[in-house]
Amino acid sequence: MFGVCQRRAEVPKAALRLYSSHRKFVTDVLFENSATVECASSDQATTSGNSQSSSCEFRKRIKPAEGLSWNTIDKWKSRHDLWPPESILKKEASIISHPATNTIDGKAIAQEVKREIAEEVGRMRSAIGKVPGLAVVLVGSRKDSETYVRSKQRACEQVGFNSYNVSLPETVTEEEIVEAVLRFNCDPNVHGVLVQLPLPRHICEERVVGSVSIQKDVDGFHPMNVGRLAMQGRAPLFVSCTPKGCIELLLRSGVQIEGKHAVVIGRSNVVGMPAALLLQRQNATVTVVHSHTPNLPELTRNADIVIAAAGVPYMVQGSWLKPGAVVIDVGINHIEDPDSENGYRVVGDVYFAEACRVASQITPVPGGVGPMTIAMLLSNTLDSAKLAYGFFEN
Numbered sequence: 001m002f003g004v005c006q007r008r009a010e011v012p013k014a015a016l017r018l019y020s021s022h023r024k025f026v027t028d029v030l031f032e033n034s035a036t037v038e039c040a041s042s043d044q045a046t047t048s049g050n051s052q053s054s055s056c057e058f059r060k061r062i063k064p065a066e067g068l069s070w071n072t073i074d075k076w077k078s079r080h081d082l083w084p085p086e087s088i089l090k091k092e093a094s095i096i097s098h099p100a101t102n103t104i105d106g107k108a109i110a111q112e113v114k115r116e117i118a119e120e121v122g123r124m125r126s127a128i129g130k131v132p133g134l135a136v137v138l139v140g141s142r143k144d145s146e147t148y149v150r151s152k153q154r155a156c157e158q159v160g161f162n163s164y165n166v167s168l169p170e171t172v173t174e175e176e177i178v179e180a181v182l183r184f185n186c187d188p189n190v191h192g193v194l195v196q197l198p199l200p201r202h203i204c205e206e207r208v209v210g211s212v213s214i215q216k217d218v219d220g221f222h223p224m225n226v227g228r229l230a231m232q233g234r235a236p237l238f239v240s241c242t243p244k245g246c247i248e249l250l251l252r253s254g255v256q257i258e259g260k261h262a263v264v265i266g267r268s269n270v271v272g273m274p275a276a277l278l279l280q281r282q283n284a285t286v287t288v289v290h291s292h293t294p295n296l297p298e299l300t301r302n303a304d305i306v307i308a309a310a311g312v313p314y315m316v317q318g319s320w321l322k323p324g325a326v327v328i329d330v331g332i333n334h335i336e337d338p339d340s341e342n343g344y345r346v347v348g349d350v351y352f353a354e355a356c357r358v359a360s361q362i363t364p365v366p367g368g369v370g371p372m373t374i375a376m377l378l379s380n381t382l383d384s385a386k387l388a389y390g391f392f393e394n
């Protein structure tokens with residue numbers, strides 16, 4: 001049985017006029033959502049009066065932070081008060097003039113986690129002649145998804161897992177994706193099953209995610225696992241990898257969470273909401289802020305720990321932080337950069353160059369939370385295999 005299917009709401013294919021100094025971001029989001037974006041010339045501007053050129057050159061794509069749907073990003077678009085000044089988007093402004101010594105090195109910590117997993121896999125192989133298996137279903141040919149799936153395959157090889165991959169065309173039906181998932185659900189050599197997100201628009205993500213066996217839901221996206229995470233006295237079998245990675249980064253960096261005030265920016269199902277629940281489980285007092293929250297900088301200034309998962313490039317500036325706060329940046333936004341090979345560079349939701357002067361510890365983008373997402377996926381898959389084989393070390 002599958003739950004009621006709620007399809008992603010789509011931005012209507014309407015002509016939209018956007019007026020703001022940051023309309024590049026806004027228009028790009030809508031462009032991705034297949035809305036027809038009409039760029040207004042300055043003499044047409046009626047709202048902010050901040051309008052720039054009428055050309056559509058700026059229609060470059062800015063992708064949302066990982067785990068965030070276009071819909072979620074869309075909700076932030078009207079918060080003109082939260083967009084960083086245009087100058088911040090310029091490359092020179094993002095280069096820090098001193099080495100940031102307070103960086104939490106997500107790449108190094110992910111390597112450490114993978115080393116530990118590889119050792120456990122070695123012991124499992126010696127003891128029972130079995131290793132964990134991870135199955136990934138990829139739909140369509142999004143370049144970023146293909147890259148992440150390749151990274152998952154590579155990570156499996158590094159730690160000694162078996163990996164199983166199915167690639168389905170963009171035009172596949174929901175039924176065919178579910179069939180692929182069900183086959184892996186039944187395969188005893190597979191301990192983790194995931195469908196790479198996002199899915200094409202015609203596919204109901206809720207139904208596909210709900211078809212993954214709860215015992216193999218190493219992404220932790222199944223409503224049963226999410227529900228258990230939200231309940232006192234219940235434990236999910238798996239917690240989604242990005243928020244789990246945030247907590248692991250804090251713990252492995254010696255950050256005390258218990259008794260601290262944490263602010264989570266964003267309330268998405270896959271990052272903001274589970275991150276807030278995990279912080280509460282670590283006995284932090286948690287405030288969740290979102291696109292409808294007034295006085296956002298005032299609230300973040302009260303936080304000992306800030307987790308930024310809004311999908312708005314450079315939103316969190318130095319002045320938003322309490323001196324000594326710990327900052328975890330979940331944002332993975334691609335912004336245009338003519339100097340780079342592919343025309344884009346990856347930036348977070350935090351304006352690192354400023355924030356690193358105020359924070360006591362801070363994650364960079366890239367090289368912060370991102371690598372931990374895959375490390376936590378391996379960790380969940382190992383846990384699943386241990387459960388399946390009843391393999392527990394003393």
Ligand SMILES: Nc1nc2c(c(=O)[nH]1)N[C@@H](CN(C=O)c1ccc(C(=O)N[C@@H](CCC(=O)O)C(=O)O)cc1)CN2
Nearest residue numbers: 066067148194195196197241346366367368370371373
């Ligand atoms: N089924 C899932 N789909 C998606 C998930 C997920 O956890 N499960 N998360 C993201 C994509 N993702 C893994 O799948 C992922 C994203 C980013 C990184 C990463 O290491 N990022 C680098 C920067 C990458 C870049 O240059 O673009 C970093 O932050 O250093 C790893 C995994 C959405 N889909």
